[in-house]
Amino acid sequence: MNESLILLLIETILIGMVPRAMPIFSAALGETVDQSAGILNLGVEGMMLMGAITGLLVDYYYHNIVFAFLAAGAVGILFGAIHGVLVITMKLDQTVIGTALWFVGWGLSGVIYAAIFGISSAPPTVQTLGHIYIPYLSSIPFFGRFIFGEDPLVYILIVTLIVVDYFLFHTKQGLNLRTVGQDPRVAEIMGVNPYLYRYAAVIFGGLMAGIGGAYLSLAIVGSFYFDLTAGMGFIAVALVYFGKWKPWRVFAGTLIFGAVYVFYFMMENIYPKIPYEFYQMLPYVVTLIMILIIGTKARAPASLALPYVKGE
Amino acid sequence: MNMEKSIKEPIVKMEGIVKTFPNVVANDGIDFEIYPKEIHALLGENGAGKTTLMNILYGLYKPDRGTIYIYGKKVNIRNPSDAQKLGIGMVHQHFSLIPYFNVLENISIGLKELKINLNTNKIKEKLDRIMQEYGLQVDPEKKIEEMSVGEMQRVEILKLLFRGANILILDEPTSALTPQEVEELFKSLKSLVNQDKSIVIITHKLYEVFEISDRITVLRKGKVTYKGFTKDTEQEALVEAMVGRNVVFEEFNRKETNYTGSLKVIGLTVYGKGKIPIVNKVSFELKRGEILGIAAVAGNGEKELIDALFGLIKANEGKIFLDDKQIDNKPTKTRTQLGLSYIPGERLTRGVAAGLSLSFNSILHDHWSDPYIKNSLLNENEIRKFARKIISSFYVNANSEETLAKQLSGGNIQKFIVGREILREPKYILAVNPTSGLDVGATQMVRQALIEMRNSGAGILLSSEDLDELVSLSDRIIVMYKGEIVGSFKRGEFDKLRIGSLMMGKKLN
Ligand SMILES: Nc1ncnc2c1ncn2[C@@H]1O[C@H](COP(=O)(O)OP(=O)(O)OP(=O)(O)O)[C@@H](O)[C@H]1O
Ligand SMILES: [Mg+2]
Numbered sequence: 001m002n003e004s005l006i007l008l009l010i011e012t013i014l015i016g017m018v019p020r021a022m023p024i025f026s027a028a029l030g031e032t033v034d035q036s037a038g039i040l041n042l043g044v045e046g047m048m049l050m051g052a053i054t055g056l057l058v059d060y061y062y063h064n065i066v067f068a069f070l071a072a073g074a075v076g077i078l079f080g081a082i083h084g085v086l087v088i089t090m091k092l093d094q095t096v097i098g099t100a101l102w103f104v105g106w107g108l109s110g111v112i113y114a115a116i117f118g119i120s121s122a123p124p125t126v127q128t129l130g131h132i133y134i135p136y137l138s139s140i141p142f143f144g145r146f147i148f149g150e151d152p153l154v155y156i157l158i159v160t161l162i163v164v165d166y167f168l169f170h171t172k173q174g175l176n177l178r179t180v181g182q183d184p185r186v187a188e189i190m191g192v193n194p195y196l197y198r199y200a201a202v203i204f205g206g207l208m209a210g211i212g213g214a215y216l217s218l219a220i221v222g223s224f225y226f227d228l229t230a231g232m233g234f235i236a237v238a239l240v241y242f243g244k245w246k247p248w249r250v251f252a253g254t255l256i257f258g259a260v261y262v263f264y265f266m267m268e269n270i271y272p273k274i275p276y277e278f279y280q281m282l283p284y285v286v287t288l289i290m291i292l293i294i295g296t297k298a299r300a301p302a303s304l305a306l307p308y309v310k311g312e
Numbered sequence: 313m314n315m316e317k318s319i320k321e322p323i324v325k326m327e328g329i330v331k332t333f334p335n336v337v338a339n340d341g342i343d344f345e346i347y348p349k350e351i352h353a354l355l356g357e358n359g360a361g362k363t364t365l366m367n368i369l370y371g372l373y374k375p376d377r378g379t380i381y382i383y384g385k386k387v388n389i390r391n392p393s394d395a396q397k398l399g400i401g402m403v404h405q406h407f408s409l410i411p412y413f414n415v416l417e418n419i420s421i422g423l424k425e426l427k428i429n430l431n432t433n434k435i436k437e438k439l440d441r442i443m444q445e446y447g448l449q450v451d452p453e454k455k456i457e458e459m460s461v462g463e464m465q466r467v468e469i470l471k472l473l474f475r476g477a478n479i480l481i482l483d484e485p486t487s488a489l490t491p492q493e494v495e496e497l498f499k500s501l502k503s504l505v506n507q508d509k510s511i512v513i514i515t516h517k518l519y520e521v522f523e524i525s526d527r528i529t530v531l532r533k534g535k536v537t538y539k540g541f542t543k544d545t546e547q548e549a550l551v552e553a554m555v556g557r558n559v560v561f562e563e564f565n566r567k568e569t570n571y572t573g574s575l576k577v578i579g580l581t582v583y584g585k586g587k588i589p590i591v592n593k594v595s596f597e598l599k600r601g602e603i604l605g606i607a608a609v610a611g612n613g614e615k616e617l618i619d620a621l622f623g624l625i626k627a628n629e630g631k632i633f634l635d636d637k638q639i640d641n642k643p644t645k646t647r648t649q650l651g652l653s654y655i656p657g658e659r660l661t662r663g664v665a666a667g668l669s670l671s672f673n674s675i676l677h678d679h680w681s682d683p684y685i686k687n688s689l690l691n692e693n694e695i696r697k698f699a700r701k702i703i704s705s706f707y708v709n710a711n712s713e714e715t716l717a718k719q720l721s722g723g724n725i726q727k728f729i730v731g732r733e734i735l736r737e738p739k740y741i742l743a744v745n746p747t748s749g750l751d752v753g754a755t756q757m758v759r760q761a762l763i764e765m766r767n768s769g770a771g772i773l774l775s776s777e778d779l780d781e782l783v784s785l786s787d788r789i790i791v792m793y794k795g796e797i798v799g800s801f802k803r804g805e806f807d808k809l810r811i812g813s814l815m816m817g818k819k820l821n
Contacts, residue, residue, distance in 0.1 A: 171430055174430070175420055176421060176422055182413070
């Protein structure tokens with residue numbers, strides 16, 4: 001391969017990886033906040049699927065992409081709230097409930113889809129989310145489109161990332177939330193209401209998972225099919241470990257995942273002889289290796305997945 | 313009496329405080345006052361209700377009855393935030409610090425004076441000022457997990473001062489400190505009082521009481537048994553208030569016993585962190601047909617001694633012989649097969665498998681032996697029969713032997729465990745607080761059962777928080793303090809005042 005081809009390859013990856021990373025990143029950012037408050041949400045996958053189908057339905061029937069995302073976010077919040085009642089108030093096992101929510105979202109999204117569009121007909125399509133090309137800047141070679149030519153939601157999510165990072169590490173409320181994740185008893189003794197913070201966290205987690213799912217159906221695929229997310233929710237959970245509960249590191253992790261994803265699309269075209277499934281496996285294998293290398297040293301919030309029972 | 317002090321109005325007045333937990337009246341109509349600029353020592357045996365009373369003042373528990381006045385005004389303290397607003401701060405027996413955070417972060421948690429922005433410079437400035445003012449130094453950027461216990465203690469106190477606490481409650485602050493650290497702590501406490509703070513200190517050590525406190529309140533079984541100025545207090549009176557009067561009456565029919573065989577312990581030593589001995593060269597011989605009591609304030613090595621005897625932890629030095637057979641190098645299974653039984657203090661985590669039925673729980677020690685195993689399979693009929701026997705003999709309130717252990721109340725779990733350990737007919741029993749959490753009737757039944765075991769030839773090592781229980785059941789009592797045996801008494805010579813003094817670190821001359 002000559003130099004210009006490699007440059008082209010890199011540019012393609014740069015341009016392609018951001019949208020590919022976004023659904024996972026959105027969900028992973030929510031999961032980061034969830035886990036920082038001591039809640040393990042294994043239901044992200046299900047919540048993403050519910051967001052994806054909701055977003056698609058609204059956009060398909062009302063042709064309003066803003067409403068579509070809002071509706072997906074609302075369904076995410078609803079699922080987050082249900083999650084909260086089950087694991088915070090009723091103190092049920094977080095692993096079991098998370099798995100149950102995954103199944104519910106997975107099955108329900110498929111059923112809704114089949115009930116409305118049928119099984120055999122061609123999948124409904126919508127226009128994918130348009131990009132903003134900032135004049136001049138987006139024409140800068142190599143980096144132009146990567147930085148100045150993304151769709152609006154990418155910029156919104158980046159702003160959210162900055163806000164969440166600032167919230168967690170530079171505000172009192174963020175410190176309170178992380179305390180609840182470390183030791184809710186201490187939080188209570190220091191005058192912080194652990195239940196309140198945990199509910200706020202699960203609701204944010206649900207919102208971001210719903211948006212992430214809708215991003216996949218509305219900005220990338222422009223459609224929905226059964227099991228659309230194909231494990232991305234679990235990758236999101238894994239990348240929170242990789243990111244050691246720091247939003248910027250989690251973001252970096254999702255970009256790596258996105259890059260590998262784009263890379264496999266390209267290699268598939270260059271070397272079509274290798275089975276397609278092998279390529280499809282790559283991003284997941286890379287994630288696994290990333291976690292193995294870095295995740296072993298990660299230290300989870302001390303009260304992760306433990307319910308808080310007052311007065312014990 | 314010191315006239316100046318007696319004229320002052322109390323800043324805290326707790327009146328008629330009652331707090332009941334299932335089966336225990338932890339506080340039974342307590343009146344308690346704190347005066348300005350005093351160090352007030354709150355004393356009492358384990359389980360007397362000290363922590364409960366202070367938790368009520370700090371808003372962690374709601375009293376069933378009683379009133380609290382602060383500066384003469386009736387207040388309703390619903391949670392720790394309310395307490396903090398009233399200037400009350402508490403350092404708990406277990407620290408309330410996040411090990412992963414540094415000092416500044418720990419201080420900022422839930423801090424009312426911060427709005428949104430976590431302004432570390434502002435916090436640091438104020439902390440520096442407070443550290444100057446009270447002479448308490450820590451490194452603000454240091455993580456708690458890298459600190460010594462003494463440093464953590466300082467962080468806890470600084471945390472309270474930072475929130476403007478005027479009344480500081482310290483629950484057993486010295487129990488994990490080195491002597492030098494205790495001295496430093498006391499120096500800071502004295503300087504705090506000079507700067508208009510009031511302090512309540514809970515402790516089990518007599519010399520600390522006389523060194524540091526101005527006034528003393530003693531609790532016993534949820535009631536106030538002594539109140540007075542430290543300088544007017546006699547040590548004897550204090551100990552008596554804690555352990556109760558020496559009233560001896562025989563309530564049990566104890567037979568003369570003469571069995572051969574003994575559990576012999578020679579020079580047993582268990583090291584804790586940093587090679588500090590928790591159990592220090594302990595030697596004794598427990599004969600069959602005898603109850604040997606261990607009197608100790610919790611945390612003086614009595615727990616580790618029993619754990620080492622049963623094989624739950626490894627003794628670093630020393631030997632254990634069961635009927636002349638050396639067992640210190642044997643696993644727990646062998647020890648139980650040789651006839652050792654264990655009634656643990658932590659009933660839910662160590663006494664039963666909470667998620668299993670009572671039948672399975674009845675054979676936790678014996679599931680490999682006759683008659684519970686037949687052709688390598690569990691013999692369910694025999695197992696159920698044994699479980700039913702425990703349930704009926706010890707009046708365990710359970711629907712059937714298939715009820716899960718965790719569905720029982722604490723007291724019934726305790727009865728079940730005691731029943732199991734006794735009915736398996738061991739030669740020796742290690743019993744830790746066997747009647748804790750039981751009502752009066754059940755307590756009597758368990759004590760009676762232990763005496764009968766003794767009469768029929770079992771040797772019982774009894775560790776109990778309740779000195780009265782030790783005195784009424786034991787044939788001999790040994791006292792442990794800081795891991796060592798510091799005294800030994802024969803039945804007939806039991807003197808609760810002397811035992812109590814030894815438990816609290818007083819040397820006998
Ligand atoms: N949350 C609780 N639930 C049930 N019982 C409790 C609870 N807290 C305390 N108790 C019981 O109330 C009684 C008093 O306990 P408390 O902790 O106040 O004693 P203490 O005087 O502080 O003893 P120690 O010296 O061992 O710390 C004990 O019998 C204890 O078992
Ligand atoms: Mg206590």
